[in-house]
Amino acid sequence: FKFDRCFGQNSTQTDVFEEVKNFVQSALDGYNVSLLAYGQTGAGKTHTMIGGGGDHQGIIPRSIEQVEKRRTRRWEYTLHASCLEIYNESIRDLLCDPKDLEGKSYTIRQGENGLMSVTDLMSVLVCTREDIHKLMTTSEKHRTVKGTDMNERSSRSHTVFQVSIPSHIPFSRVLHGSLNLVDLAGSERLAKSNATAGDRLKETQSINKSLSALGDVFTSISQKKSHVPFRNSKLTFLLQPCFSGDGKALVIFALSPSETSTHESLCTLRFSSLISQCELG
Numbered sequence: 001f002k003f004d005r006c007f008g009q010n011s012t013q014t015d016v017f018e019e020v021k022n023f024v025q026s027a028l029d030g031y032n033v034s035l036l037a038y039g040q041t042g043a044g045k046t047h048t049m050i051g052g053g054g055d056h057q058g059i060i061p062r063s064i065e066q067v068e069k070r071r072t073r074r075w076e077y078t079l080h081a082s083c084l085e086i087y088n089e090s091i092r093d094l095l096c097d098p099k100d101l102e103g104k105s106y107t108i109r110q111g112e113n114g115l116m117s118v119t120d121l122m123s124v125l126v127c128t129r130e131d132i133h134k135l136m137t138t139s140e141k142h143r144t145v146k147g148t149d150m151n152e153r154s155s156r157s158h159t160v161f162q163v164s165i166p167s168h169i170p171f172s173r174v175l176h177g178s179l180n181l182v183d184l185a186g187s188e189r190l191a192k193s194n195a196t197a198g199d200r201l202k203e204t205q206s207i208n209k210s211l212s213a214l215g216d217v218f219t220s221i222s223q224k225k226s227h228v229p230f231r232n233s234k235l236t237f238l239l240q241p242c243f244s245g246d247g248k249a250l251v252i253f254a255l256s257p258s259e260t261s262t263h264e265s266l267c268t269l270r271f272s273s274l275i276s277q278c279e280l281g
C-alpha cells in the first residue's frame with residue numbers, strides 16, 4: 001500500500017494537523033472541501049477529529065479556528081456552522097435540543113448552484129474560539145454513542161460538521177466555499193463489535209450499507225464512470241459537491257495496532273488504496 005503520510009503511535013494531533021492545515025484553507029478559495037476519518041471502531045477516529053481539551057484538540061476545532069484566523073480587512077467572509085449526524089439513514093440536528101426536534105424535517109436539497117442544503121438545520125455564526133467550543137460541546141452532548149465490545153463510547157452514526165463560507169473578494173465575485181468535517185461510524189464487521197441483535201444490529205447494518213455506498217462512489221470515480229451513484233446514501237448525496245467539480249477530499253485512516261484487528265486493518269487499507277486512485281475534477 002502506498003500512503004501520502006503515515007503517523008505512528010507517538011504522533012500528536014499537532015503533527016497530523018500540520019499536514020491538513022493548507023488543505024482546509026482552500027475552503028476560503030471557494031472549494032467544497034471535505035475531510036473524513038475512516039476506520040474500525042475504537043481505532044481513534046473521534047479522538048482525531050474531535051479530541052479533548054487544551055493541546056489535545058482534534059481536527060474539527062483546529063480547522064475552524066485556522067479558517068477563522070485568515071480573516072483580513074480586505075477579504076471579508078463569514079463562517080456559518082452546523083452539525084448533523086446521519087443515524088440509520090436519518091438526519092438529526094446536533095445543535096438542536098432533542099426536545100425541540102418534533103415537527104422538524106431534515107431533507108437534503110440540491111440548489112441551482114449544485115450546493116447541498118439541509119432543510120430545518122440550525123446554523124450558527126462562528127466568530128470566536130468560544131463559539132467553536134460551545135458548538136463542539138453542544139454537538140458532543142447530542143451525538144448517538146453506545147457501548148460496544150470494542151469501544152465504550154462508540155459513535156453509532158456519521159457526524160458531519162459543516163461550515164459554509166461565503167467570502168467577498170474586493171471588486172470581484174462572491175465565493176461559496178464549504179468545509180465538511182466528517183467523523184464516520186466504525187467500519188468493523190458485525191461479529192467484531194458484538195452488535196448482533198436489536199437496535200445495535202440495525203445500526204451496524206445501516207452503517208455498513210452507507211460505507212459501502214461511499215465505496216461505490218469512490219469506485220465509480222476511480223474508474224471515471226459517467227454515472228456516480230451519489231444518491232444511494234444520505235452521506236454521499238450530502239458530500240456530492242466535495243467529490244466532484246470544485247471539490248477536494250482528504251481521508252484520514254485510523255488503524256488499530258492490535259493483532260486481533262488484522263482483518264479490519266486490511267479492509268481499511270484496501271479502502272485507502274481505492275481512494276488513492278481517485279482524481280476529482
Ligand SMILES: Nc1ncnc2c1ncn2[C@@H]1O[C@H](COP(=O)(O)OP(=O)(O)OP(=O)(O)O)[C@@H](O)[C@H]1O
Nearest residue numbers: 040041042043044045046047151153154155185186
Ligand atoms: N492516539 C490516541 N491517543 C490516546 N488515546 C486514544 C488515541 N486514539 C484513540 N484513543 C482513545 O481510544 C478510545 C477509542 O477511540 P475513539 O472513540 O476515537 O475511536 P473511534 O474510531 O471513533 O471508534 P467508534 O467508531 O466506535 O466511534 C477513546 O477512549 C480514545 O480517547
